[in-house]
Amino acid sequence: MTRKRKRLALILSALVVLGSGLGLVLYALRDNIVFFYGPSEVLAKELAPGTRLRIGGLVKPGSLTHDGMTVHFAVTDGKRDIPVTYSGPLPDLFREGQGVVAEGVLGVSGMTASTILAKHDERYMPREVVDALKKAGRWQESTGKSAGIGGGS
Amino acid sequence: MIVETGHFALVLALALALVNAAVPLWGVATRDQRLMAVAPSVALVGFFLVALSYAALTYAHVTSDFSLVNVVENSHSAKPLIYKITGVWGDHEGSMLLWILILSLFGAAVAVSGRAMPRDLHAAVLSVQSWIGAAFLLFILLTSNPFARIANPPIEGNDLNPLLQDPGLAIHPPLLYLGYVGLSITFSFAAAALICGRIDAVWARLVRPWILIAWVFLTLGIAMGSYWAYYTLGWGGFWFWDPVENASLMPWLAATALLHSATVMEKREALRVWTIFLAILAFSLSLIGTFIVRSGVLTSVHAFANDPRRGVFILAILAFFIGGSLLLFALRANTLKPGGFFAPISREGALVLNNLVLSTCCATVFIGTLYPLALEALTGEKISVGAPFFNATFVPLFLPLCVVMPIAQNLAWKRGDLLGSMQRLFSAFACGLAAMLVLFALRGGPVISVVLAGLAIYTIIGAFTDLATRIFGRATLLKGTQAFTHALGLPRSAYGTALAHAGIGLSLLGLAATGWGAQKIMAMKPGDVARVGPYDVVLESIGPQSGPNYTATVAHMAIRSGGTEVAGIDPAVRFYPTRQMSRSEAGIKTIDFGQVYVGISKGDTAGSVDARLYWKPLVSLIWFGAIVMACGGLCSLSDRRLRVGVARRVRKVAAAAPQAAE
Numbered sequence: 104m105t106r107k108r109k110r111l112a113l114i115l116s117a118l119v120v121l122g123s124g125l126g127l128v129l130y131a132l133r134d135n136i137v138f139f140y141g142p143s144e145v146l147a148k149e150l151a152p153g154t155r156l157r158i159g160g161l162v163k164p165g166s167l168t169h170d171g172m173t174v175h176f177a178v179t180d181g182k183r184d185i186p187v188t189y190s191g192p193l194p195d196l197f198r199e200g201q202g203v204v205a206e207g208v209l210g211v212s213g214m215t216a217s218t219i220l221a222k223h224d225e226r227y228m229p230r231e232v233v234d235a236l237k238k239a240g241r242w243q244e245s246t247g248k249s250a251g252i253g254g255g256s
Numbered sequence: 257m258i259v260e261t262g263h264f265a266l267v268l269a270l271a272l273a274l275v276n277a278a279v280p281l282w283g284v285a286t287r288d289q290r291l292m293a294v295a296p297s298v299a300l301v302g303f304f305l306v307a308l309s310y311a312a313l314t315y316a317h318v319t320s321d322f323s324l325v326n327v328v329e330n331s332h333s334a335k336p337l338i339y340k341i342t343g344v345w346g347d348h349e350g351s352m353l354l355w356i357l358i359l360s361l362f363g364a365a366v367a368v369s370g371r372a373m374p375r376d377l378h379a380a381v382l383s384v385q386s387w388i389g390a391a392f393l394l395f396i397l398l399t400s401n402p403f404a405r406i407a408n409p410p411i412e413g414n415d416l417n418p419l420l421q422d423p424g425l426a427i428h429p430p431l432l433y434l435g436y437v438g439l440s441i442t443f444s445f446a447a448a449a450l451i452c453g454r455i456d457a458v459w460a461r462l463v464r465p466w467i468l469i470a471w472v473f474l475t476l477g478i479a480m481g482s483y484w485a486y487y488t489l490g491w492g493g494f495w496f497w498d499p500v501e502n503a504s505l506m507p508w509l510a511a512t513a514l515l516h517s518a519t520v521m522e523k524r525e526a527l528r529v530w531t532i533f534l535a536i537l538a539f540s541l542s543l544i545g546t547f548i549v550r551s552g553v554l555t556s557v558h559a560f561a562n563d564p565r566r567g568v569f570i571l572a573i574l575a576f577f578i579g580g581s582l583l584l585f586a587l588r589a590n591t592l593k594p595g596g597f598f599a600p601i602s603r604e605g606a607l608v609l610n611n612l613v614l615s616t617c618c619a620t621v622f623i624g625t626l627y628p629l630a631l632e633a634l635t636g637e638k639i640s641v642g643a644p645f646f647n648a649t650f651v652p653l654f655l656p657l658c659v660v661m662p663i664a665q666n667l668a669w670k671r672g673d674l675l676g677s678m679q680r681l682f683s684a685f686a687c688g689l690a691a692m693l694v695l696f697a698l699r700g701g702p703v704i705s706v707v708l709a710g711l712a713i714y715t716i717i718g719a720f721t722d723l724a725t726r727i728f729g730r731a732t733l734l735k736g737t738q739a740f741t742h743a744l745g746l747p748r749s750a751y752g753t754a755l756a757h758a759g760i761g762l763s764l765l766g767l768a769a770t771g772w773g774a775q776k777i778m779a780m781k782p783g784d785v786a787r788v789g790p791y792d793v794v795l796e797s798i799g800p801q802s803g804p805n806y807t808a809t810v811a812h813m814a815i816r817s818g819g820t821e822v823a824g825i826d827p828a829v830r831f832y833p834t835r836q837m838s839r840s841e842a843g844i845k846t847i848d849f850g851q852v853y854v855g856i857s858k859g860d861t862a863g864s865v866d867a868r869l870y871w872k873p874l875v876s877l878i879w880f881g882a883i884v885m886a887c888g889g890l891c892s893l894s895d896r897r898l899r900v901g902v903a904r905r906v907r908k909v910a911a912a913a914p915q916a917a918e
Contacts, residue, residue, distance in 0.1 A: 112600045117612055124616035127649040128623055135644035172777055192777055192868045
C-alpha cells in the first residue's frame with residue numbers, strides 16, 4: 104500500500120467516524136433536548152399535549168396534597184399556575200413556597216412530572232426558577248443577591 | 257500577620273513566575289546555558305512561596321479567623337477540624353489557590369526530576385509552566401483574593417455548604433485538580449517541543465510519565481466525584497451528564513487519546529503533529545472546564561453578565577493560551593517530515609482509530625455541554641441537554657471502541673494480522689457470548705443489559721489475551737517455569753495496558769448490571785418491611801442523633817435474607833442549622849459487589865420516614881473498575897523504559913531532595 108493510499112484510508116476512516124458522530128449529534132439534538140419555560144410561557148405558547156418540557160417556579164402555597172406516594176401541587180410564577188402530578192422521591196428541600204423545577208410530559212390538564220428538582224440550599228435557587236420569576240416580574244434583586252454563593256463544587 | 261505573609265508570598269510568587277516566564281526562554285533563544293539554568297531553582301522557590309501562601313490560608317481556616325471574608329463565608333467554629341482543612345478548597349478563592357498550588361507543584365516536580373532532559377527543553381517546559389502560573393496568580397490576586405479582610409469581623413461564620421462536608425468531597429477536588437492541572441505539564445511539554453524544535457520519540461518518552469500521572473489522578477478524581485454524588489444526593493444516581501461533570505470528562509477523553517497517540521509517537525515516530533495537537537487540546541479542555549465551573553456561567557448566564565470580571569479574565573487566559581499555542585503549532589507543525597510508515601491494519605492503525613473515536617466522543621460531550629449555554633446567550637431560549645442526548649451520542653460511539661480494544665491489543669506494530677488477532681480472541685468471544693446466553697436464560701431483564709454484560713466479559717477476558725499469548729506462547733502451553741520467566745520478562749507497561757483495559761470492562765459490567773436493580777419508594781414506620789431485590793429491609797427504629805454542627809434523624813434498619821439478618825444499615829437525614837439546610841446521608845451496604853442503598857427523608861406524619869430503597873447488583877464495580885484502570889496506569893508508570901537516564905538522575909534527585917521537602 105502506498106503512502107498516498109494509506110493517507111486516503113486514514114482520511115476516509117476519519118470522515119466515517121466524525122460523520123457518524125455528527126449524525127448522532129444532529130439526531131439527538133432533534134429529539135432529546137428539553138425546552139424550559141415558566142408557567143405563563145407554557146400557557147401562552149399553547150403547547151400540544153405530549154410535549155416534554157421543564158417548568159420552573161414556586162410550589163404554590165396551599166396546593167400540595169399527598170395521595171400515598173403520589174403528590175399533586177401547582178407550580179406558579181405569581182401570575183399563572185400549572186398543576187403537576189408526581190410519584191417518586193421528593194427532594195429534601197421540597198416545600199410549599201419554595202423554588203422547584205419539574206421535568207415531565209404535558210397533559211391536557213397539567214404536567215405529569217418524571218423528575219423534580221428543588222433548590223438544595225436556602226441561598227441557592229435553581230437559575231431557571233429565577234429567570235421564570237424575573238420574566239413574570241416577581242423577582243426582587245435584593246433577595247436574589249445571595250443566589251449563586253455556595254455550592255462550591 | 258500570618259495572613260498578610262500569605263498574601264505577600266503570593267505576590268512574590270507572581271514576580272518569580274514572571275521572571276521564569278522570560279529569562280529561560282531568552283536563554284533558549286540565545287543558547288545561553290546560564291540563563292536556562294535559572295529555571296529549575298526559580299520554579300522550586302515559586303512552589304515554596306505558593307505552598308507558604310496556601311499554608312497561611314489553611315491556618316486562617318483552622319483557627320477560625322473570621323476577619324477574612326473567605327473564612328466567614330465558608331467556615332464555622334463548630335465545624336470539625338477535617339472540614340476546616342478541606343473547607344479551604346470549598347469555595348472559589350480557595351480552590352483557585354489549590355489550583356495554582358498544584359500547578360507549581362508540577363513545575364517543581366519537573367524541575368527536580370527533569371535534569372536528565374535536554375537542557376533547552378527542560379528550561380522551555382518550566383518557562384511555559386511559569387506563563388500559566390503567572391496568568392493564574394494574576395487572576396487570583398486581581399479578582400479572587402482569598403486573603404481579603406472584612407471591616408467588621410462577625411463572631412461566627414456562615415459554615416460550609418453541608419453537601420461539601422463529607423470525606424468524599426474532601427479528597428475529590430485535590431485528586432481531580434492533580435489530573436486537570438497535571439495536563440498543564442503535557443501542554444508545557446508540547447509548547448516547549450514546538451519552541452525548541454524537538455518533536456521526536458525522545459520527547460514522547462519524556463512526556464509519557466506526566467500524561468500517565470495526570471490521567472491516573474483524573475480517572476480517580478472523576479470516579480471519586482461520581483461516588484460522592486451517588487451517596488450524598490440520596491437517590492443513587494452516579495452520573496448526571498451535568499456540565500460540571502462533563503468539564504472533567506472532556507479532558508479525560510483527550511488525555512486518554514493522548515496517552516495512546518504518545519505511545520505511537522514513542523515507538524514509531526508517527527503521529528507527531530497529532531500528539532502535539534492533542535497535548536494542547538487536553539489542557540485547553542481543562543481550561544475550558546475551569547471556565548465553565550469557575551466563571552459562574554452555569555449558575556446563570558445573567559449572573560455571569562452582571563459580574564463578568566472573573567469570567568472575562570478566565571476567558572482571556574483561555575484565549576491567550578489556546579490561541580497562542582495553536583499559533584505556535586501552525587508555525588512549526590508544517591516543518592515536520594512525515595513519520596514512520598504503517599499499514600492501516602496494524603497496532604498503529606488501531607490506535608489511530610482509538611484516537612479518532614475518543615476525539616469524536618469528546619466533541620459530542622463538548623457540543624452537549626456548551627450548546628445550551630451558546631443558545632441561551634444568543635437567543636435567550638432555554639433548553640436542557642441531559643442524559644438522553646448523551647445516551648444517544650456518546651454511548652453508540654464509545655461501545656464499538658470496547659469491541660475493537662482487545663482486537664487492537666493483539667495486533668502487531670507496522671503490519672497486523674486481523675484474522676489471527678481475532679482467532680486469538682476466540683475464548684474471549686466465546687465467554688462473552690456464553691455470558692449473554694446464561695444471563696438471558698437466568699435473569700432475563702433488559703436486552704441492553706444482557707448485551708452490555710456480554711461485551712464487558714469479552715472486554716475483560718480480551719484485555720488479558722495478549723498477555724496470555726505472550727506468556728504461554730501461541731500454540732501449546734509451555735512448562736510452568738518457562739511461562740514464569742516469560743511473565744517476568746514482559747514489560748510492566750504490558751501489564752498496565754491489560755489492567756487498564758480490564759478496568760473499562762469492569763466498569764461496563766457494573767453499568768450493565770444497573771438494569772437488574774430493584775427499587776422501592778415507600779413511607780415506613782418502625783416494624784415495616786420493604787422487599788427490594790433479594791433482600792428484606794426492616795425498619796427497626798427511628799431516633800435522633802446530634803453531631804458537632806448538625807442534628808440528624810437516623811433510621812436503624814436491618815437487612816435480612818431468607819429470615820437471617822445479613823447486616824444493619826443506618827440511613828440518616830442531617831439538618832445544618834447555620835445554613836438552614838438538610839442533607840441526606842444514605843445508608844449503603846456492599847454485599848458481593850452489589851449494594852443495598854437506602855435514602856430517607858422526613859415523612860408526613862411523626863414517627864415515619866419516606867424511604868427510597870434500592871438493590872443495585874454489582875454497582876460497586878463501576879468505581880472499582882476505575883480504580884483498576886488507575887492501577888494499570890501506575891503499573892505502566894513503573895515501567896523501566898520510562899526511567900530514561902535513571903542512574904544519572906537518582907544521584908541528582910538525592911541532592912535536590914532537601915530543597916523539595918521544604
